[in-house]
Amino acid sequence: MKATYLRDTPLTGLLDPFGEAWSRVNTETLALSGTPSALQPTAAVRVAFPEGTIGAIRSAELAVAHNGSEIAFRLRWADASMNTAAAGEDDTLFPDGAALLFPAAPGAPLMSMGAPGKPVTAWYWRADEPDRGRHVSAQGLGSSDTLDRELVKVAGVHRDGHWHVVIARALAVAKGPATVRLVPGQATPFSLAIWEGGHRERAGIKAFAMGQHDGWHELILDPQA
Amino acid sequence: MNTSKRQLAMVMDLNKCIGCQTCTVACKTLWTGDEGMEHMWFNTVNTLPGKGTPHGWEDMGGGFDAEGNAVVGHIPSRKEFGEAWKFDHEGSYYGGKGDASHLAIAGEPPTWGPNWDEDQGEGEFPNTHYFYMPRICNHCTHPACKEACPRDAIDKREEDGIVTVNEDRCRGYRFCQAACPYKKIYFNHQKKVSQKCLFCFPRIDNGVAPACARQCPGRVRFVGYRDDPEAPIWKLVEKWKVALPLHPEYGTEPNVFYVPPIGPLSFDQDGDIDESTPRIPDAYLIRLFGPSVLDALATLKAEREKKRATGESELMDLLIAYEWKDMFGGFDTDPSTVSVVKWTNAS
Numbered sequence: 324m325k326a327t328y329l330r331d332t333p334l335t336g337l338l339d340p341f342g343e344a345w346s347r348v349n350t351e352t353l354a355l356s357g358t359p360s361a362l363q364p365t366a367a368v369r370v371a372f373p374e375g376t377i378g379a380i381r382s383a384e385l386a387v388a389h390n391g392s393e394i395a396f397r398l399r400w401a402d403a404s405m406n407t408a409a410a411g412e413d414d415t416l417f418p419d420g421a422a423l424l425f426p427a428a429p430g431a432p433l434m435s436m437g438a439p440g441k442p443v444t445a446w447y448w449r450a451d452e453p454d455r456g457r458h459v460s461a462q463g464l465g466s467s468d469t470l471d472r473e474l475v476k477v478a479g480v481h482r483d484g485h486w487h488v489v490i491a492r493a494l495a496v497a498k499g500p501a502t503v504r505l506v507p508g509q510a511t512p513f514s515l516a517i518w519e520g521g522h523r524e525r526a527g528i529k530a531f532a533m534g535q536h537d538g539w540h541e542l543i544l545d546p547q548a
Numbered sequence: 549m550n551t552s553k554r555q556l557a558m559v560m561d562l563n564k565c566i567g568c569q570t571c572t573v574a575c576k577t578l579w580t581g582d583e584g585m586e587h588m589w590f591n592t593v594n595t596l597p598g599k600g601t602p603h604g605w606e607d608m609g610g611g612f613d614a615e616g617n618a619v620v621g622h623i624p625s626r627k628e629f630g631e632a633w634k635f636d637h638e639g640s641y642y643g644g645k646g647d648a649s650h651l652a653i654a655g656e657p658p659t660w661g662p663n664w665d666e667d668q669g670e671g672e673f674p675n676t677h678y679f680y681m682p683r684i685c686n687h688c689t690h691p692a693c694k695e696a697c698p699r700d701a702i703d704k705r706e707e708d709g710i711v712t713v714n715e716d717r718c719r720g721y722r723f724c725q726a727a728c729p730y731k732k733i734y735f736n737h738q739k740k741v742s743q744k745c746l747f748c749f750p751r752i753d754n755g756v757a758p759a760c761a762r763q764c765p766g767r768v769r770f771v772g773y774r775d776d777p778e779a780p781i782w783k784l785v786e787k788w789k790v791a792l793p794l795h796p797e798y799g800t801e802p803n804v805f806y807v808p809p810i811g812p813l814s815f816d817q818d819g820d821i822d823e824s825t826p827r828i829p830d831a832y833l834i835r836l837f838g839p840s841v842l843d844a845l846a847t848l849k850a851e852r853e854k855k856r857a858t859g860e861s862e863l864m865d866l867l868i869a870y871e872w873k874d875m876f877g878g879f880d881t882d883p884s885t886v887s888v889v890k891w892t893n894a895s
Binding site: 363364365366367368369370371408413414415417464465466467523525526527 | 610617618619620621623624625626627692695696697698699700719721722723726727735737
């Protein structure tokens with residue numbers, strides 16, 4: 324899919340999921356599927372979530388735009404229950420969440436969340452942390468680490484039975500060992516994951532977008548014309 | 549198989565526990581005073597028979613089946629543990645409402661608490677019965693919590709087998725809470741991590757017994773390495789076989805052991821003592837500790853008679869604990885002589 328170039332649109336405009344800027348960007352629907360139970364790292368996780376029970380959210384609408392320095396992903400999916408895992412939820416449910424995933428090294432595998440020496444990086448929004456995203460790196464299942472909580476900008480609104488979420492970041496950030504640089508005019512592999520907290524989805528229990536390129540989808544950033 | 553070189557353990561003599569909760573308060577004072585820990589009681593004492601804490605925990609699953617397969621478990625809610633009740637301290641102390649409001653609980657009336665069914669027990673007068681069951685994390689040899697964690701955020705210390713949560717790796721996924729069949733793991737909703745009894749390892753590292761053991765006025769708790777033949781743990785568990793794990797069928801191989809309660813004698817219909825029927829039904833104790841509880845009880849009764857008749861019994865002398873410090877397997881350093889870090893620095 325394509326990231327539309329929106330000249331002179333500030334990040335604040337992109338971070339509003341209902342903002343005018345998004346009317347100029349095409350939306351695509353991505354099918355989501357649950358992660359395989361057999362790939363979960365422990366037996367307790369596998370028995371809690373047998374095959375066929377993972378991935379409560381089956382599709383999401385995605386629009387992507389960049390302004391030459393920042394890129395924003397606007398997600399929209401149906402979710403009747405808004406799970407913020409606030410204190411009143413009695414500690415038995417989990418926050419709704421969404422993340423974009425990119426390989427941070429050539430050949431980094433999607434299904435195992437990277438591999439030793441082949442990191443993936445995620446831009447992660449959680450409904451219980453509405454004001455700031457997490458910049459995450461992983462080199463295999465269960466290895467994710469939050470690199471920082473400043474670089475990834477997020478906004479999430481639950482309205483009319485849907486989550487409307489924007490996840491954004493600068494195209495390039497200070498080069499770290501496990502991050503990704505996106506360049507206008509070029510393509511990048513990516514994927515998308517959504518956690519339905521009301522279904523107790525957390526960790527590797529999530530729905531993700533399976534694409535045609537070793538599991539990855541492809542995103543082509545419009546050049547700055 | 550134990551992945552640790554040695555294993556620390558605790559034995560609690562249920563014949564001596566008076567349910568005073570001094571252990572509970574010692575632990576609470578030391579470890580769970582921070583925000584987000586209000587509902588946490590790493591040490592609990594409940595009346596049995598009873599539902600315990602969290603409510604009905606024995607029916608919440610987790611652990612392993614007879615073949616060693618993980619069993620699906622339930623994540624206990626804060627309500628099932630019992631919320632920390634809020635009282636009107638300001639009005640009671642300074643607002644002239646002490647008499648009227650000092651026991652009034654603010655908000656929704658609670659339906660459970662950490663010691664809700666105290667002294668209820670079971671049975672019909674005059675043969676009612678109950679006993680107290682103190683519980684901490686069992687620091688299992690086969691810890692279901694550690695094996696459940698997809699992030700490997702739970703450690704079992706190589707040097708002594710103490711099981712701890714690494715809060716830097718924990719993401720609050722709570723698979724450990726579901727997997728622990730004893731439901732002794734809590735979720736801190738402020739820090740978004742799981743937290744549990746740490747066997748007072750910052751004290752252990754300084755030669756000091758856990759606070760729950762040291763503070764116990766009933767001399768209920770023995771502490772030490774399982775393989776030390778000179779110390780009480782080995783003698784009670786291995787030599788005399790009178791200390792048994794709770795619910796061994798959960799498959800986690802606990803390292804907390806209980807000397808089962810003999811209980812009082814029954815009365816018959818005429819009000820005479822009936823020595824043929826134990827007040828606490830054997831079936832109930834078998835359900836808790838497995839069939840070997842009957843052998844343990846027989847040994848305890850025989851040694852008690854021997855002590856009564858001859859004044860001599862190694863087992864009774866151990867359980868009486870004439871010398872308080874001998875209960876701690878060498879971990880008998882006075883805590884006032886060492887500096888023990890608090891929770892926030894402990895992990």
